[in-house]
Amino acid sequence: MFVTFEGCEGVGKSTQLRLLSEYLERTGQRAVYVREPGSTDISEQIRQVILDTKNTAMTEMTEALLYAASRAQLVREVIKPALERGELVICDRYVDSSVAYQGYGRQMGAELIKKINAPAVDGCMPDLTIFIDLSPEHSWRTYRTADRLEQESNEFFKRVYDGFINEISVSNGRIVPIKPDFDKNVTSQKIIAVMRERGIIK
Ligand code: TYD
Numbered sequence: 054m055f056v057t058f059e060g061c062e063g064v065g066k067s068t069q070l071r072l073l074s075e076y077l078e079r080t081g082q083r084a085v086y087v088r089e090p091g092s093t094d095i096s097e098q099i100r101q102v103i104l105d106t107k108n109t110a111m112t113e114m115t116e117a118l119l120y121a122a123s124r125a126q127l128v129r130e131v132i133k134p135a136l137e138r139g140e141l142v143i144c145d146r147y148v149d150s151s152v153a154y155q156g157y158g159r160q161m162g163a164e165l166i167k168k169i170n171a172p173a174v175d176g177c178m179p180d181l182t183i184f185i186d187l188s189p190e191h192s193w194r195t196y197r198t199a200d201r202l203e204q205e206s207n208e209f210f211k212r213v214y215d216g217f218i219n220e221i222s223v224s225n226g227r228i229v230p231i232k233p234d235f236d237k238n239v240t241s242q243k244i245i246a247v248m249r250e251r252g253i254i255k
Contacts, residue, residue, distance in 0.1 A: 086144075
């Protein structure tokens with residue numbers, strides 16, 4: 054089974070991934086954890102290029118193709134082999150981030166981004182996508198040192214959020230929005246409940 058986590062910046066996605074991994078560890082369930090862009094040697098090198106604040110000249114098409122390239126490597130090197138071994142794969146961001154950030158945020162269009170990514174993911178789509186549903190104006194995003202993407206405007210992040218919301222409705226139930234609670238453990242229990250209902254974990 055393949056599960057991905059999505060959300061805007063500073064919504065507590067990494068905390069939720071950590072709490073899920075702790076739950077799985079406590080209950081003796083194994084998983085392969087990856088993040089995007091990155092998680093293979095080559096994908097991490099591509100990540101550096103994408104997020105480098107010096108790369109102000111990067112065109113949006115270059116950016117979209119680099120995310121797809123990083124993904125193509127991760128799918129073939131890690132995700133597919135793990136799924137073939139019958140393992141549970143949990144990925145921090147995946148193709149829905151490209152659709153939301155490049156498709157809606159950069160206004161390249163969701164359809165174009167899906168087209169670019171089709172050969173990259175090569176049919177490897179998540180069984181479930183957990184969307185941490187917090188809009189940018191409510192997010193707990195702190196203004197730490199921002200990478201190239203994080204330097205975008207509020208309007209950009211609003212478009213990204215609206216894009217995710219739009220994609221939920223065309224995902225046939227694959228993308229499940231979870232409203233974060235003030236208590237991170239409550240949020241984690243909601244996520245675990247969805248994964249259990251779907252028979253992905255025990
Ligand atoms: P990262 O520091 O991993 O962000 P986060 O902790 O929020 O997951 O940086 C990844 C950045 O890249 C983030 O701003 C989202 C963006 N992104 C895209 O624009 N398109 C994509 O396809 C992916 C995977 C990420």
